[in-house]
Amino acid sequence: MTLNITYKAFVVTEMPDGSFQRSTGYRTTEDLPHKDLLIKVHYSSLNYKDALSATGNKGVTRRYPHTPGVDASGEVITSIDDAFSPGNMVMVTGYDLGMNTSGGFGQYISIPSTWALRLPGLMTPWEAMAIGTAGFAGALSVQKLMDSGIRPDDGEILVTGTTGGVGSHAAVILKKEGYQVVALSLGGKDTAFLERIGINRILTTEDLVDKMEKGLLSSRWAGVIDSVGGPVLVSALKSTKYGGVVTSCGNVAGASLSGLTVYPFIIRGVSLLGVASAESPLELKTRIWQKLSTTWKPCELWDRVKEIYLHELEKHIFQMLEGKSSGRIVVNIKDS
Numbered sequence: 001m002t003l004n005i006t007y008k009a010f011v012v013t014e015m016p017d018g019s020f021q022r023s024t025g026y027r028t029t030e031d032l033p034h035k036d037l038l039i040k041v042h043y044s045s046l047n048y049k050d051a052l053s054a055t056g057n058k059g060v061t062r063r064y065p066h067t068p069g070v071d072a073s074g075e076v077i078t079s080i081d082d083a084f085s086p087g088n089m090v091m092v093t094g095y096d097l098g099m100n101t102s103g104g105f106g107q108y109i110s111i112p113s114t115w116a117l118r119l120p121g122l123m124t125p126w127e128a129m130a131i132g133t134a135g136f137a138g139a140l141s142v143q144k145l146m147d148s149g150i151r152p153d154d155g156e157i158l159v160t161g162t163t164g165g166v167g168s169h170a171a172v173i174l175k176k177e178g179y180q181v182v183a184l185s186l187g188g189k190d191t192a193f194l195e196r197i198g199i200n201r202i203l204t205t206e207d208l209v210d211k212m213e214k215g216l217l218s219s220r221w222a223g224v225i226d227s228v229g230g231p232v233l234v235s236a237l238k239s240t241k242y243g244g245v246v247t248s249c250g251n252v253a254g255a256s257l258s259g260l261t262v263y264p265f266i267i268r269g270v271s272l273l274g275v276a277s278a279e280s281p282l283e284l285k286t287r288i289w290q291k292l293s294t295t296w297k298p299c300e301l302w303d304r305v306k307e308i309y310l311h312e313l314e315k316h317i318f319q320m321l322e323g324k325s326s327g328r329i330v331v332n333i334k335d336s
């Protein structure tokens with residue numbers, strides 16, 4: 001059945017002079033690709049990738065006009081896959097949603113059914129988006145560390161970007177699992193929050209980053225969960241203990257690993273593991289979201305979630321790109 005529904009969406013347009021403009025306007029479901037599921041979006045969330053897409057980063061989004069939003073939760077309206085029925089509550093994080101497929105910053109999305117997860121029974125559509133891609137990536141990073149055999153007795157775990165989406169979720173989950181967590185926090189802002197979630201110590205960038213360009217630094221960490229990259233990740237690798245594990249999932253402080261040598265790997269046996277949450281197999285996503293809805297549910301972070309409407313997105317996109325955001329942003333799509 002083809003429905004032609006007019007809906008509200010945040011749309012990014014490329015102008016003839018190469019600049020990008022953002023506005024909230026109307027589209028119709030006929031504008032969407034005709035995929036297996038048509039979903040009425042209730043909530044989305046703002047992730048770093050959305051901020052890049054909304055400002056014309058062609059590494060994220062090749063074609064404009066475009067509606068970003070890598071996350072969405074909501075209700076199935078039509079399905080050609082028997083696994084889903086109208087009225088089912090589902091969530092989508094990652095794959096191509098919001099990149100080159102019209103994303104969660106619109107009131108409707110149309111997607112392949114292989115991208116959709118049934119919302120776990122103990123999770124609301126709002127909670128799923130309060131966690132979103134960033135929280136899922138934090139959880140996946142912790143899972144990788146645990147699967148690599150790093151145990152709470154092995155020593156301290158360094159989490160970088162700890163007041164951000166990925167870092168705050170990773171820190172809270174590590175604490176639930178009994179690890180000692182040291183936070184690297186850029187500006188030392190939000191210290192009260194870090195203390196409240198039980199962070200054992202807080203470092204500034206100056207405490208960690210090596211300016212002498214040594215091949216190795218003093219051994220400090222049993223594991224590292226990094227979401228900032230650049231010189232921070234380089235110094236974290238150089239200061240990881242023998243047999244330690246470092247996960248990498250972001251680049252807000254830079255994409256280059258300049259100054260890194262092979263010594264952390266060939267002298268200390270350090271492992272560097274990549275985290276690419278968007279393309280995680282559905283089975284893994286299901287397993288991690290099940291934990292996020294039960295034993296790993298990050299209720300400690302709910303009071304740092306800000307709920308906004310579509311017309312408020314632009315301001316928050318620029319705050320995120322300037323490193324001025326803290327906590328997660330849930331976008332209320334259904335009431336926008």
Ligand SMILES: NC(=O)c1ccc[n+]([C@@H]2O[C@H](COP(=O)([O-])OP(=O)(O)OC[C@H]3O[C@@H](n4cnc5c(N)ncnc54)[C@H](OP(=O)(O)O)[C@@H]3O)[C@@H](O)[C@H]2O)c1
Nearest residue numbers: 048134137161162163164165166185186250251253277323
């Ligand atoms: N690979 C994946 O699957 C995946 C999934 C989600 C996100 N990501 C990536 O992970 C990164 C973080 O995402 P997010 O959602 O957590 O972003 P976010 O909420 O904006 O948090 C980033 C945090 O990094 C710290 N930071 C910002 N600028 C920095 C700088 N120049 N140097 C050092 N630290 C800095 C800040 O925390 P403090 O003030 O506490 O230091 C900030 O809160 C992004 O690059 C994003 O694209 C990757």
